[in-house]
Amino acid sequence: MAEIELIMPKMGESVAEATITKWLKAEGDHVEAEEAVIEIATDKVDSEIPAPESGVIKKILFQEDEVVQVGQAIAIMEVEGKTTAPKAVEETTTTSTAASISSESQNQEQAATPSKIDKSSTSGKFFSPLVRSIAEKEEIGMAELESIKGSGLNDRLTKDDLLKYIEGGRKGATTQPTSAKKPVAKGSIPTAPKQARVIPMQEGDEIIEMDRMRKMIAHHMVESISTSAHVTSFVEADVTNMVMWRNKIKNEYLEREGEKITFTPIIMEAIAKAIKEMPMINVSVDGDNIIKRKHINLGMATALPSGNLIVPVIKNADHKNLIGLSKAVNDLANRARNNKLSPDEIQGGTFTVTNVGTFGNVMGTPIINQPQVAIMAVGAIKKKPAVIETPFGDTIGVRHMMFLSLSYDHRVVDGSLGGSFVQRVAKILEAFDPEREI
Numbered sequence: 001m002a003e004i005e006l007i008m009p010k011m012g013e014s015v016a017e018a019t020i021t022k023w024l025k026a027e028g029d030h031v032e033a034e035e036a037v038i039e040i041a042t043d044k045v046d047s048e049i050p051a052p053e054s055g056v057i058k059k060i061l062f063q064e065d066e067v068v069q070v071g072q073a074i075a076i077m078e079v080e081g082k083t084t085a086p087k088a089v090e091e092t093t094t095t096s097t098a099a100s101i102s103s104e105s106q107n108q109e110q111a112a113t114p115s116k117i118d119k120s121s122t123s124g125k126f127f128s129p130l131v132r133s134i135a136e137k138e139e140i141g142m143a144e145l146e147s148i149k150g151s152g153l154n155d156r157l158t159k160d161d162l163l164k165y166i167e168g169g170r171k172g173a174t175t176q177p178t179s180a181k182k183p184v185a186k187g188s189i190p191t192a193p194k195q196a197r198v199i200p201m202q203e204g205d206e207i208i209e210m211d212r213m214r215k216m217i218a219h220h221m222v223e224s225i226s227t228s229a230h231v232t233s234f235v236e237a238d239v240t241n242m243v244m245w246r247n248k249i250k251n252e253y254l255e256r257e258g259e260k261i262t263f264t265p266i267i268m269e270a271i272a273k274a275i276k277e278m279p280m281i282n283v284s285v286d287g288d289n290i291i292k293r294k295h296i297n298l299g300m301a302t303a304l305p306s307g308n309l310i311v312p313v314i315k316n317a318d319h320k321n322l323i324g325l326s327k328a329v330n331d332l333a334n335r336a337r338n339n340k341l342s343p344d345e346i347q348g349g350t351f352t353v354t355n356v357g358t359f360g361n362v363m364g365t366p367i368i369n370q371p372q373v374a375i376m377a378v379g380a381i382k383k384k385p386a387v388i389e390t391p392f393g394d395t396i397g398v399r400h401m402m403f404l405s406l407s408y409d410h411r412v413v414d415g416s417l418g419g420s421f422v423q424r425v426a427k428i429l430e431a432f433d434p435e436r437e438i
Contacts, residue, residue, distance in 0.1 A: 001080065003058065005073035006037065009049060017069045018042045019212065020062055029057050031077075038074065041212055046339055055079035127157060134162055149287070213308040224370045229410035232365045233419045236403050237426035239381060241434045242266055243400040249438055257323070264300065264355060265325035267378055270428040272296050272318040274421055275351060281421050282350050284371040285412055299349035299369060300329065302336040303358070311369060312336050313349040322438060353378065363403040373413055376422065379403035402429075 008018060022039040025031055036048040037057070059076040062068050127135070127145065135145050140162075148165050150157035210218065246263060253261045275282045275296050284291040296318045299311040312332035314320070320328065335341050351372055356364040357380035364377040379402055386399040406422040 001055075001078045004053065004055075004077050004079055006049070006051070006075040006077055008040070008068045008070055008072050008074050010070050017067050019067050020064050020074070021046070021212075022064060023060065024048075025057050027057050027060055031055065031057065040068075042343065047343065049074075051077065053077070053079045131157055131159060131162055134159065134166075138166055140166075211306070211308070213306070213310075217309060220370065221367050224367050227370055228368050228373070230365075230368065230407055231410045231413075231415065231418060232405055232407045233415070233422050234363060234403060234405045235422045235426045236401055237429050238386060238399050239263075239402045239429050239432070240400040242429055242432040243381060245432060245434045245436060248434075253326075253438065257327070259327070259330050261326050262329065263378075263381070264353075265322055265329045266432070267425075267429065268298055268300070268314065268317055268325050268329065268353060269322055270425050271298065271351065271353060271376065273428055274424045276318055277424065278417065278421050280417060281374050281408070281413060283373055283412060284350075285373065285409065286371075290412055293350040295348075295350065297348050297350045299346075299352035299372075300332065301352060301354035301366075301369075302333050304337060304339075310336050310341070310346060311349060311352060312341055312345050313347065315348065351375070357381065357402070363405045365405060366407050368407055368409055373409035373411075374418070374421070375407050376425070377405045377407070379405070 018040040019042070020038060021041045023037075024039065025037050031037055031051040031054065033052065033054045034050045037051050038049045040047055040049060055077045057075055058078045060074075061076070062072075062074050068074055131145075135141075145157065145162075148157055148161060150161050242263065246261060246266070250261055279292060280290075282293045282296060284293065295316055297313050297315045298317040299313045301309055301311050304310060312335075314325065314328045314332065317325065317328075332341070332345065335345075349369065349372060352366075352369040352375040354364070354366050354375060355378045356366075357378055360380055362379040362382065364379070366375045366377045368375050381400050381402045383398050384401045385396055386401065388395050388397045388399070404422050404426055406418055408418040408421075410418075
């Protein structure tokens with residue numbers, strides 16, 4: 001029998017670690033190839049890891065609730081083979097993604113020795129064993145380590161970053177004592193900063209611990225507010241033509257396509273058109289640099305049955321016609337609610353849309369989904385009396401009205417661009433052709 005390592009697979013381009021939520025097999029259990037062995041969770045999505053080959057689970061290396069870095073071995077398996085030397089499985093697939101790990105990260109994990117610096121800081125930054133080892137030798141504390149800008153994935157601090165910092169004389173070193181910050185416990189998830197004051201309890205109060213996803217959402221929301229200078233602009237749009245057209249064709253569309261058409265893909269189409277006209281809303285900020293995105297990947301905030309939120313992404317939305325957008329919206333929303341999304345389907349977004357009208361709200365001030373610089377909230381469509389301009393003069397009529405609100409990062413999006421963009425989306429929707437064929 002040969003021994004192989006079951007590796008924590010790469011769960012997407014920006015996911016560096018995952019939490020083990022449940023072992024489906026125990027030591028000594030036999031598993032078939034592609035049979036699920038373990039359930040894991042990331043800040044993006046939950047998934048399962050299947051066995052790469054048929055064999056027996058010889059040793060489990062990490063327990064439930066422990067955090068494991070991508071590329072680390074999580075278990076040893078015995079499989080049929082000619083050699084007995086342990087080897088790493090080079091590719092492991094989850095329900096939707098392939099495992100991969102860079103040789104540089106592997107070498108760092110193998111070459112490093114344990115150090116006294118915690119692998120995760122209070123801000124959620126991860127430090128590899130090699131980085132921690134160098135920091136300990138150079139007497140660099142956690143506070144100083146956190147202040148160094150990293151060039152790796154998710155701004156991770158690499159060995160080269162740390163060595164360059166040391167060779168540069170450690171400029172900007174902080175004098176804040178390392179004990180000032182409390183390390184994140186193993187397997188925990190950073191949330192909003194702890195409040196200094198004690199929250200008084202009253203009779204009948206109940207304490208409910210946040211679940212893993214809620215902790216992640218809390219952390220990302222606070223991080224976004226501290227990262228971007230949020231400004232929100234509002235526009236009210238007359239979407240009567242859009243509403244009348246959808247009401248006219250919805251039965252035919254359902255019969256022909258086998259699914260409903262909602263207002264969401266129509267709004268997505270308008271946003272994609274506006275982004276093509278104003279591409280500087282489709283950017284990200286990296287220090288003093290602006291990254292202008294080539295692709296228009298629209299995220300759609302989706303409420304889950306648990307009450308939490310997830311944002312699946314429609315890639316290259318500007319390349320899809322209305323039917324394609326409608327099918328993508330329905331498919332992603334349905335699979336999101338059934339926890340069937342792959343990690344890649346919730347990454348790579350360049351602009352996000354959230355429909356607060358679903359809950360009856362007429363407008364909202366959404367928080368930017370980092371590292372994007374803008375997010376649009378779509379309010380409920382309400383019938384209102386409105387002034388209608390005609391060649392024969394103005395008149396009053398009942399119209400379908402909807403508020404659009406755009407939150408944007410004022411570091412790179414000025415009021416002129418932000419206001420013009422949300423106004424342009426409104427104009428595209430107002431000019432919707434009520435005789436459009438589908």
